[in-house]
Amino acid sequence: MDTGRAESAMWRGLRSALILTAVTTVAFGLVVLVHEATRARIVASERASRVAQLEAVLGGIAHDNDLLADVTYVHDPALLGTTRPVPVYRARHKGRPAAVVIAAVAPDGYAGSIRLLVGIDGAGTILGVRVVSHHETPGLGDAIEERKSDWIHGFTGRSLVDPPPERWKVRKDGGDFDQLTGATVTPRAVVRAVSATLVYFEQHRAELLAAPATMPP
Amino acid sequence: MTTLALLRNGIRDNNPGLVQLLGLCPLLAVSTSLASGLGLGLATLAVLVASNACAALIGRHLPSEVRLGVFVVTIAGLVTGVELAMAAWRPGLHAALGIFLPLIVTNCLVLARAESFAAREPVGRAVVDGAAMGTGFLLVLLTLSAARELIGRGSLGAELHLLVGNAAWGHGLRLFDARHGVLIALLPPGAFILLGLTLALHNALQQRVGIQA
Numbered sequence: 467m468d469t470g471r472a473e474s475a476m477w478r479g480l481r482s483a484l485i486l487t488a489v490t491t492v493a494f495g496l497v498v499l500v501h502e503a504t505r506a507r508i509v510a511s512e513r514a515s516r517v518a519q520l521e522a523v524l525g526g527i528a529h530d531n532d533l534l535a536d537v538t539y540v541h542d543p544a545l546l547g548t549t550r551p552v553p554v555y556r557a558r559h560k561g562r563p564a565a566v567v568i569a570a571v572a573p574d575g576y577a578g579s580i581r582l583l584v585g586i587d588g589a590g591t592i593l594g595v596r597v598v599s600h601h602e603t604p605g606l607g608d609a610i611e612e613r614k615s616d617w618i619h620g621f622t623g624r625s626l627v628d629p630p631p632e633r634w635k636v637r638k639d640g641g642d643f644d645q646l647t648g649a650t651v652t653p654r655a656v657v658r659a660v661s662a663t664l665v666y667f668e669q670h671r672a673e674l675l676a677a678p679a680t681m682p683p
Numbered sequence: 684m685t686t687l688a689l690l691r692n693g694i695r696d697n698n699p700g701l702v703q704l705l706g707l708c709p710l711l712a713v714s715t716s717l718a719s720g721l722g723l724g725l726a727t728l729a730v731l732v733a734s735n736a737c738a739a740l741i742g743r744h745l746p747s748e749v750r751l752g753v754f755v756v757t758i759a760g761l762v763t764g765v766e767l768a769m770a771a772w773r774p775g776l777h778a779a780l781g782i783f784l785p786l787i788v789t790n791c792l793v794l795a796r797a798e799s800f801a802a803r804e805p806v807g808r809a810v811v812d813g814a815a816m817g818t819g820f821l822l823v824l825l826t827l828s829a830a831r832e833l834i835g836r837g838s839l840g841a842e843l844h845l846l847v848g849n850a851a852w853g854h855g856l857r858l859f860d861a862r863h864g865v866l867i868a869l870l871p872p873g874a875f876i877l878l879g880l881t882l883a884l885h886n887a888l889q890q891r892v893g894i895q896a
Contacts, residue, residue: 482749489741489753500764507771515774515794579782613829 498612516563518566520555523585523594525622529557530563536678545666547579554674556648563675565593568667570658576651577601580610584621584663588675595621595660600652605651619652620644633651634661688813693815700823700878701885708782710824711874715835717855718842719879720828721821722776726765729815730787734758735801735813742802754797755788756795762787775845792820823881830877835868838860 493494513534522534536558539551546552548571555567565587572580580600585593595618597610620643626634635641636653641655667674684692699705705890706727713723737757745753766784770777787793794817801809833839841855867873 478746482746485745485751486749486756490756493756497763499765500767504767504771508767508774511771511774515778604869605864612771 481646485501491569511583517653518600519583519596520585523567523583523596523602524557524565525585527557527565527585527593527594529564531556531558531568533557536679538674540666540670540674541667545662547573547662556675556679558679563588566674567665568663569598570659570663570666574651574658575582575600575602576607576649577603578650580652580655580659582659582663585591586664586667588671589625590623590668590671591623591625592660594619594666597656602652603649606646606650608653609646615646617644617646618656621660626661626668631661631665634658684808689808689811690815690818690867691828693812693817694813694819694822694884696889698819698823698885699816700820701882703792703795705795705876706790706820709786709790710820710827711871711878713780713829714824714831714839715869716779716832716842717825717828717840718776718845719779720824721843722769722773722846723780723787724817724821724824726780726784726791727787728814728821729794730758730761731796731817731820732813733761734797736806737761737808738797738801739809740806742797746800751794751798752804754794754802758793758797759788760839763839773846779842779845792816800813811870812891824883827874827877830881831868831873834857834865834877835873836864 480634505678516534522587533555536556537553538556540546540554541549541551543549546568551581552571555569556563557565557567565585567583567585570582570584570676572582578601580602581598583596583598585595597618600608600610602608602610609617612618629642633640634657636643636645636650638650638658639654641657643653645653693699697703700707700710709723709727734754734757738754740759740792741753743752762886763786765787766777769780769784795879796813804812832841837857837859838861839856839858841857844853865873868877
């Protein structure tokens with residue numbers, strides 16, 4: 467009788483395990499089906515949103531290449547604000563380089579790093595800047611986002627000669643760029659990062675435009 | 684309980700957000716704009732109906748020691764499906780909801796309805812209950828997110844294009860410029876304060892109609 471009870475307990479446990487396994491397998495199978503059915507669309511929409519981000523900082527400059535395919539990776543923690551490889555996307559028109567988009571980082575925001583996209587044409591003039599991600603204070607520092615205020619448009623058309631390097635600062639520090647009400651650290655960090663990105667472009671212009679496209683390291 | 688009673692129970696007398704106080708984490712976190720509130724509310728509603736249906740179908744055949752495990756796996760599968768579908772067809776909304784979409788799995792409301800109600804009921808009634816509870820949750824999300832967007836940003840439904848496509852771009856209501864918004868409404872303390880006010884209002888209304896919540 468004891469062995470009978472032990473057997474039935476074992477059978478119960480086995481049955482439970484089998485049920486759980488069966489349900490998990492069915493659920494897994496269904497998720498795989500949904501994944502297969504949606505994968506192409508998800509890849510396409512992710513791609514579209516990345517292209518839209520890049521186009522936003524290119525200010526409508528004419529180009530005919532695939533931006534996401536024409537990318538090279540560079541490394542310069544001092545000027546680009548990160549120890550990681552920084553992607554540089556190239557816009558070309560009829561094979562000639564027209565502009566680059568550098569995914570620079572402002573490492574010294576009020577609450578950590580601010581990731582930027584800086585579009586620069588071949589002459590070193592800024593076509594557009596956008597904030598990709600940040601952790602700045604809502605309502606104060608987040609005015610660097612395009613959908614919150616037009617502050618970020620203040621960079622468009624600027625270069626290292628307009629204003630001269632010593633005036634690439636917020637007004638409070640004697641520069642040419644507006645600060646934000648209640649937030650000084652945030653715009654200071656972004657202005658510094660954008661000007662450092664321009665300096666980097668100035669120093670590496672030829673290599674950036676000529677380097678062959680590579681895969682992410 | 685009749686169908687009507689089930690609906691009244693889920694939406695009013697036993698509302699998940701205002702009476703059972705279940706699923707408060709996503710409720711408070713996502714209700715910053717009408718569009719994201721509506722998005723998460725609809726996703727939760729869909730998962731609740733489907734998980735209640737599954738629980739009613741298989742619940743009575745499950746040994747008690749694995750019932751919870753099976754429900755969790757079922758709910759996780761359903762939520763993953765909804766998440767993938769949203770990433771494919773509403774990528775903007777998917778990005779706006781972020782982590783709170785997959786976290787529907789951990790919304791205790793979904794598991795609680797499957798385990799404490801649907802598992803012992805016929806499929807039809809389980810589906811009605813899921814729809815009622817989901818609608819109750821959706822209505823609280825809508826109330827809270829409409830209030831927060833209006834007070835915090837002066838707009839209503841400004842991001843609805845994320846939900847219904849670009850045709851709705853710029854069709855939201857704008858009462859005043861976002862710069863004059865009351866910031867605290869968008870921050871977590873504002874969410875708690877407004878939820879408290881909504882709770883108080885719900886209790887007052889319930890007392891008036893003579894049903895003590």
